[in-house]
Amino acid sequence: MYRTLRRLSCxxxxxxxxxxxxxxxxxxxxxxxxxxxxxxxxxPSASPSIEPSEEPSPSPSPDPSPDPSxxxxxxxxxxxxLFFHPVxxxxxxxxxxxxxxxxxxxxxxxxxxxxxxxxxxxEKGYILVNMNDVWEEYQDEDGVLKMRRNTLMIxxxxxxxxxxxxxxxxxNYMLSNGFTYKLVLKDGEIWSYGLDPQGNPVYxxxxxxxxxxxxxVERHPxxxxxxxxxxxxxxxxxxxxxxxxxxxxxxxxxxxxxIRQMEIxxxxxxxxxxxxxxxxxxSHSWGHISLSTSKLDTVKADTQRWLDEVGALIGPxxxxxxxxxxxxxxxxxxxxxxxxxxxxxxxxxxxxxxxIESFSKIKTDISAVICDRMxxxxxTLRGQRERYLKFYDAKLVFDDARPDYGTxx
Ligand SMILES: [Zn+2]
Numbered sequence: 001m002y003r004t005l006r007r008l009s010c011x012x013x014x015x016x017x018x019x020x021x022x023x024x025x026x027x028x029x030x031x032x033x034x035x036x037x038x039x040x041x042x043x044p045s046a047s048p049s050i051e052p053s054e055e056p057s058p059s060p061s062p063d064p065s066p067d068p069s070x071x072x073x074x075x076x077x078x079x080x081x082l083f084f085h086p087v088x089x090x091x092x093x094x095x096x097x098x099x100x101x102x103x104x105x106x107x108x109x110x111x112x113x114x115x116x117x118x119x120x121x122x123e124k125g126y127i128l129v130n131m132n133d134v135w136e137e138y139q140d141e142d143g144v145l146k147m148r149r150n151t152l153m154i155x156x157x158x159x160x161x162x163x164x165x166x167x168x169x170x171x172n173y174m175l176s177n178g179f180t181y182k183l184v185l186k187d188g189e190i191w192s193y194g195l196d197p198q199g200n201p202v203y204x205x206x207x208x209x210x211x212x213x214x215x216x217v218e219r220h221p222x223x224x225x226x227x228x229x230x231x232x233x234x235x236x237x238x239x240x241x242x243x244x245x246x247x248x249x250x251x252x253x254x255x256x257x258x259i260r261q262m263e264i265x266x267x268x269x270x271x272x273x274x275x276x277x278x279x280x281x282x283s284h285s286w287g288h289i290s291l292s293t294s295k296l297d298t299v300k301a302d303t304q305r306w307l308d309e310v311g312a313l314i315g316p317x318x319x320x321x322x323x324x325x326x327x328x329x330x331x332x333x334x335x336x337x338x339x340x341x342x343x344x345x346x347x348x349x350x351x352x353x354x355x356i357e358s359f360s361k362i363k364t365d366i367s368a369v370i371c372d373r374m375x376x377x378x379x380t381l382r383g384q385r386e387r388y389l390k391f392y393d394a395k396l397v398f399d400d401a402r403p404d405y406g407t408x409x
Contacts, residue, residue, distance in 0.1 A: 070222075072153040079134050079152070080126070081162040081358045081373040082391060083233075086170070086179050087114045089207035090197050091401035093178030100177050101403060105378045110399040111207055117376060118216050120392035121223075126161040127154055128217070128224045130280060131231055131319060134162070135362070135369045137349060145367040147349060154225060163230035164352070164373060165209055166284055166321060170242035180208045182242020183270050190214060190273055193242075214277060229278035233321040236286040236310040241274075243267035246309055264313065271314055282319030283348065286310065291339055292326035299328070299339050303346055318349040325354035336366050344368055356387065382407045 088094045088110040095101055109117065135147050154160055170182050180192035184203065192208035195201060205211040210232075217224045232241075239245040243263040252260065285291070286306035291299060311317070320343055322328070329337020332351065343351070344366055355372030362369050374380070374388070382405065385394040395409060 070155045073156045075152040075154050075160060076149070078358055079129065079160045079162060079360075080391075081131075081164065081352070081371065082121075082376050083164040083166055083354070083373040084109065084114070084209055084376050085166055086168060086174065087111050087209045087212075088178045089180050089192075089194065089204075090178035091399060093176065093197055095178075095401060095403050097403075098177075100173070102405075104177060105402055105405060107375075107377050107379070109376055109378065109381070109397075110401060111212070112399045112401075113381070113397050114209060114212060116397045117392045118213065118223075120397070121161065122216075122220055124391070125157060125159050126391075127158040127222065128163060128228050128230065129154070129160040130225075130228045131162045131164070131282075131350065132280060134160075135350060137367055147362050147367050147369050149362065155222065158222075160225070162373075163213070164233055164282070164321065165230055166233045167235060167288075168210070168232045169235055169238050169240055171238050180204075180242075183208070183210065183274075185269055185273060190270065190277070210274075210279070217278070224278065227278040228280075231280050231282050231319060231321075232274070233282045233284040233319075234310050234314065235284045235288045235323070236306050237288065239263060239267075240310055240313065241267055241270055243270075245313065247305075267313065275315075280319075281314040281317050282321050282352075283310070283317060284321045285323050288323045290324050290326040291322055291328035292324075292330075294328075294339075296338050296342060300342060303343065307346065316347060318347060319352070320348040320350070321352045322354075327353055332370055333361060336363065336368075340368070341366070378402065385409045 085108050088104065088108050091110050091112075094104045094108070094110075129152060133152065134150060136150055137145055137147055140146050152160055170180070175181055175194075180194040182193050184191050184193045186203055189205070190211055191203050191205055192211055193201065193203055194207065205215055210229075213229050217227070217229060221227075234240050236246055243266055245260060245263050245267060247260070248256065283303075283306055286302045286309065289298065289302050294302070327333070328339035328343070329335060332340050340351070349367060350369045350371065352371050352373055354375055356374070357372065358374060360369060360371035374391075376388070376391070380388055381394040381398050385408065388394060394407070398407070
């Protein structure tokens, strides 16, 4: 039965690869799937955005210092890790029967589902921790750099949880499919901007995974350790956070470069505000490339471009999130190949794929950690209710606005 399901899901993945455009940013292959379903071709080149940008208005940030009355206890157990893609703000646009519908159903959750998932995580005693705090690099007695697991100090009775959000770039293809368009600053806070199904501009804090979590932690400060939120895993081929900050391989006209510089200036205060309010960043490659099928030279060019265009804006990060969950060099669990070594040489230390549990392993031959994340999405809502019951009950979360593709429960 499992084999049949597995074969079926591989078939669906191949189907998704056929109908989704290259570089769409959707994960087509997870680590717990048979490798080999890859997407090919470079990302589409996009024209710079001319959407309105809000001027930043400075304001004091919430104080994330810990409550001294809370008893902290040492925690060395599993740190659960759940990841999301951008959430669907308008299901009627995502689930409209077009060619994107199946992929969006598989890899995304709706705003309604996301709200219920956050409530459930909170009720079950999870507390958000920073992925950067879970492991640290140190020098052993021989002077060799290694990674080690930190003992986390968390409030008694709580369970630590990392949240990460892939492809928070606000890709062009998402804009007509029910997603928000970009993050903006309004009244000193992060808001989303987008168009509703009637085409009216909407500024909101209730339609985007980032602003929804901000508000949730504001209402429930004990859902977060020291105000931390989640990791935003960014590609670069259509810019970041809704701002078209990328270059064009074919060259940039003076006008295009001028618009790009305006986008860069506009996104900087957004990045600063996100960092100030508990968000942090990781690389998801520049072009959403599959590391299992890319050659070393491709990875080098892609990584350098990411560092130049994204890293230069968000600052240094040790976190790398494999696009499609695709592991480099055949197998990064049992061996350390040339792509892994190259990424390590660029400062990356924690490498995350996607899997059926919050697996992690400290490598012994190189100073690095590899880990898997579980995926909160339509596929697991439909087919893996049991496995995700520790987080939420798919039966209670599932959005009726989804198309009728069936569930296993
Ligand atoms: Zn992705």
